[in-house]
Amino acid sequence: MEVHRGAERRTAQLGELLARDLAGVTGDMAGHLAATIEPLQGDEQLLRLLAASTESNLDALARIMRYAVRATEPVAPIAAQEFARLLAQRGISSNAMVRAYRLGQEGLLDWALDQLAEMESDPAVAVAAARHLVELTFGYIDAISEQVVHTYEAERERWLAHRSTVRVAMVSEILGGGQPAIEAAERALGYRLRQQHLGIVLWSRGATSGLDMAVAERVLEALSRLTRAVGQPLVHARDRAVTWAWLPLGREAVLADPALLALEIEQYAGQVLVATGTPAAGVEGFRTSHLESLRAQQLAMAAGDAARPLTSYDDAEVRAGAMLAGDLESTRRLVRSALGRLAEDTAGSARLRETLHAFLGEQGSYTATAERLHLHKNTVRYRVERATEARGRPLDDDRFELELALVAARWLGSTVLVEPG
Structure with a gap:
């Protein structure tokens, strides 16, 4: 009896320890799963949901361990169900999900036994515990794996039943580099390919929420309206959280004012990016513009909470930022290196x-920078001097790297900045 009570106490202590270090254990486990399960690799949305699902399951297990909860029918967390649905929408086998649960249990037990x-x-x-x-x-x-497999199967059936197979197949063929007969492709798509196109990606801001199609x-x-599109x-719909779109711009594309576009989208910033x-x-433009929109999306995804409502590949800084986002550790x-103390993540x-970014863009003109930022010239001068001091070396020292670092800080925010101190 004493051994049994001791085992229960140790189990409860392990639950408390897991609850306290939930973020750390989640990060280690989600990282291991992402590196081990090949079908999940390279899909940022899937990896974010994998992390959310891992955290919610570990949180539930921590409560079970702490309070000796023996629920006969535990309910799968919302994030775990959303992860199952997204796998189904991506056409990834449920084996990947089941394996994630097996590896997750193994990882948790390894952690718990070490503790x-x-x-x-x-x-x-120790043996009893x-x-x-x-x-x-x-x-x-x-219990949970049975529920999420059921969720996966139901979603897969629903997704297959409601999508337009022919249209999806044609989009996939074109994006995959195919050269279908134009007339046949246009009939399948219900969309004219012999014109200018603007590729767009829309996705939900929340990691576990679906995209509100009414907002999209x-x-x-x-x-x-702002690009003067000539048709619908x-x-x-890539999945519940991400939608791809193309705007038909006719023979002459109109470059909309980026500020007007951003202002229009700003009102939906809490729901959609x-x-x-x-x-x-x-056909080549249909594919190219789409690939550019994906690169812009990757930059926004890498920025995390610093992502802007609209990220346009038409912006030279976005093109540079997309390359910098491809190797975050090097960035x-x-x-x-380039910013010194100026890299601190503070207001x-x-x-x-x-x-400083504006000052360099205005070729070192205090007057032009003041007009651009609506500041007094003396304020600009003071800030540039402070920025130079924080950097720790003259502005002309490795000027190119300085400008790249400022672009990275502007578009990737906390992802590449350092904690103050």
Whole structure:
């Protein structure tokens, strides 16, 4: 009896420890799963949901361990169900999800047994606690995995039943580099390819929320109006959270004012984010503009909470930022090296970086920078001096790297900046 009570106490302590270090254990486990399960790699949306699902499941297990909860029918967390649905929409086998649960249980038990070895000197209590942990985790994983597989199958059936197979196949063929007969392709798509196109990606801001299609439609209407589109956009729902679209711009593409576009989309910033390519013509332009919009989206996704409502590949800084986002670790080193203390993630440093960025863009003119930022010239001079001091070296020293680092800081924010101190 004493061994049994000791085992329960140790299990509860492990639950408390897991709850306290939930973020750390989640990060390690989600990273291992992402690196091990090949079908999940390279899809930022899937990886974000994998992390959210991992955290919610570990949180539930921590409560079970702490309070000896023995629910006969635990309910799969919302994030876990959304992860299952997204896998179904991506056409990824449910085996990847089931494997994630098996590896997750293995990882949790490895972590728990390491902790147990440090906290318990009585072998009998340690063995009893280990058995208790296996029993609790197996019961939970068995019940939850059955539920998420059911969610996956239901979503896969629904998704297949409601999508236009022919249209999806044609979009996939074109994006994959195919050269279909133009007339046949246009009939399948219900969209004219012999014109200028603007590729667009719309996605939900929340990691576990689906894209509100009513909001997406309003955004596309606004973009169509401002770009003077000549017809209805071609819309392709990639999954519940991401939609691809193309605006038909006719023979002469109109470059809409970026400020007007951003202002129009700003009102939906809490629900949807938008990335756009640049106008391009024909089948190749259909593909190219879409690929550019994906690169702009990747930059926005890498920026995390710093992402702007609209990220346009037409902006030279976005094109540079997209390349910098492709290797975040190298970009972080560049930012630290080129900016010095100016790389600190504070409001004060952000003001100095923004002023310095404008100053360099205006070819070192205090007057032009003041007009651009609506500041007094003396304020600009003071901020530039402060920025130079924080950097720790003259502005002309590695000027190119300085400008790249300022672009990275502006578009990627906290992802590449350093904590103050």
